[in-house]
Amino acid sequence: VIDGASNGSGSPLTQSARGRLVVKHAKGARLVARLIAGDPWLHAAGAEEAIACAKAGVPFDVVPGVSPAAGVAAYAGVPLTTRKHREVSFVRATGKVDWSAYAADQTLVLLSAVGVIGEIASALVDAGRIGDTPVAVTRVGTTTSQHTVVSTLDDVAADLSAADVSPDAIVVVGDVVDLREQLSWFETKPLFGWRVLVPRTKEQAGALSERLQAHGAVPEEVPTISVEPPRNPQQMDKAIRGLVEGRYEWIAFTSVNAVRAVREKFDEYGLDARAFSGLKVAAVGAATADAIRTWGIRPDLVPVGEQSVRGLLEEWPPYDDMLDPINRVFLPRADIATETLVAGLIDLGWEVDDVTAYRTVRAAPPPAPVREAIKAGKFDAVVFTSSSTVRNLVGIAGKPNPITIVACIGPATAKTAEEHGLRVDVRADEPSVEVLAEALADFGLQRRMASLEADEPVIRPSESRPAARRKA
Structure with missing residues (x-):
């Protein structure tokens, strides 16, 4: 990358000097891409540099831009x-x-x-x-x-x-x-200019950040969780062998991470989706089901009501020794998962192999400027996508400032946030990052409309300074 605007001492280059610079590198048997802000031939110096190339016998193409x-x-x-x-x-x-x-x-x-x-x-x-x-x-x-x-x-x-x-x-x-x-379409976006904290694993923050950006927000991803293999892989290895050998009637996925962990084991053993033949597959929600479908597998059970462990249990069929040839369920989960699903399946007559498929490890603290911004209220909102993101963010960076809007993906995450002394302003109706982003955008839109109706300036949460946040 070569600075085409200034010389080594930082002084701006004359237009003729810029032209000579482009010609010099182009004649050095190089393919040169000259980047110019906006359109190169509209209110820019691209034409003069192209003339210099033409005089020197250097062929060139022009890619129009937007001035x-x-x-x-x-x-x-x-x-x-x-x-x-x-x-x-x-x-x-x-x-x-x-x-x-x-x-x-x-x-x-x-x-x-x-x-x-x-x-x-x-x-x-x-x-x-x-x-x-x-x-x-x-x-x-x-x-x-x-x-x-x-x-x-x-x-x-x-x-x-x-x-x-x-x-x-x-x-x-x-x-x-x-x-x-x-x-006016840009400055009126519901989250325009909002600085939104996204505490999440590095692998999973992308989709949520893209949705927030579409609503005008500036997402800032702060890893709070690192997904690691289990300390004892033998349990997972045994379960995968049991799956191939037909030991299970069902496999239940309660997160995208669980799908990824099983898929990695399949790759390790040289297996593919055919190993699921004859096995019934359950997913806790739409996002997990989508991850399963990318594997070429259609889930047999996805809650149509509440997409949570509780919703999954409400629709899970009880074990029937006349209809079900096998009474065992393979449950690959995180090391910190609750026992709600295991207990519920046992009550329905099933035996459960509760297997640690991955560990969620607290990430290192974010840089000091980010920690200070969290505490000082310089973030307009924070979006929590699991209970562990709540616990880990508070653990590594402290509680968000009272003026920061708190959005949670579901009731369990919201409950954890409230237990940590946070007021939850936004709850997603479904456990999906897309729905969570839309819920925050709806909140921002209502906030904007209320300001306009009151003939007040539209300001971001970080620009307001109320006395204190109401307790949860």
Whole structure:
């Protein structure tokens, strides 16, 4: 990776020096990818560098991009043209500009304009634009720190001064700005800008983080659990041999980790899904069932009601010595799993081989800045996906600040959170990370709508400072 913008001392390269740099590396029998922010030929220096390549006989391709001038406006919910407003002009507000050329009602997109916005607004009004022409100014566009100030030519200088907008903000002038009220889609996401703590295993945090990002959140994954093989693998080895030999009538999976642990053993022994022939398969919930299906196996039992151990027991058939040739169940689980399922199956007449398939080990504490952010309330929400994530997060990083929204995947996890002195704000109806993310998004949307109805500013939980969290 080569810095194409500055030299070794940090001084910016001239445009001709950039062109020479690209040509030098391209002639060194290398395939050079020149990365330029936005579109390389729109408000960028890509054309000059391409000319340098052409003069030197270096072939090149151009991959179009999205200019910040257009991309930021789209993220702000401001279309640059409509059927009524067909013209748009892009103006870099550096040097002398004849603003009388923009006195008509075409849309203006202004770059490098924030520092002189007062002079520009006055010049446009003097040229014939009306003072209440809408203006939108968007800073750090397309990021979750994006913020848009909507004003008019008459008021924009004072409004930007009060909002402390950065100089590189994108300015749009014209009636199209009024459409933002209907078309703002990014800054109105239910979790827009929320910093969400995701305490989870490294392997399982991805799907939840993706869902949260889709709702505008900034997830921060903090591993609290490490999934490790059992200390004594012989028990698992024996159970896998028993499965192959037809020792079991059922196998019950109570987590995705259990599915993964059995599958790893199958790979170790050179087995595949055919070993499940004649065996009935149960899954505690939809996520576990999906993990089983990726193996090419269709579960025989998944609770249609409450997706939990209790829900699984409610639908599990009792042992019938006339119908069931074998009375034994293989239950691969975590080392810290409760005895609820084992006891319930025994009550139904089944014998259970309760086998430790994996261990959940507390991870190392997160870095000091993360621990401080957790305690200081700099996270807007924390999502707990199991009781062990609650216990381990509190153990390695302390309790989340009272202002932090707490979301839990199910009743057992919520109960553990409450036992640790946390108030649970959000509960998922199903034990699924997708449902949990949607539940938190619904909470965020209701919070946003309540602020708007009360004519109050929409702020994130971390920006509020109530006296204390109510006790659970």
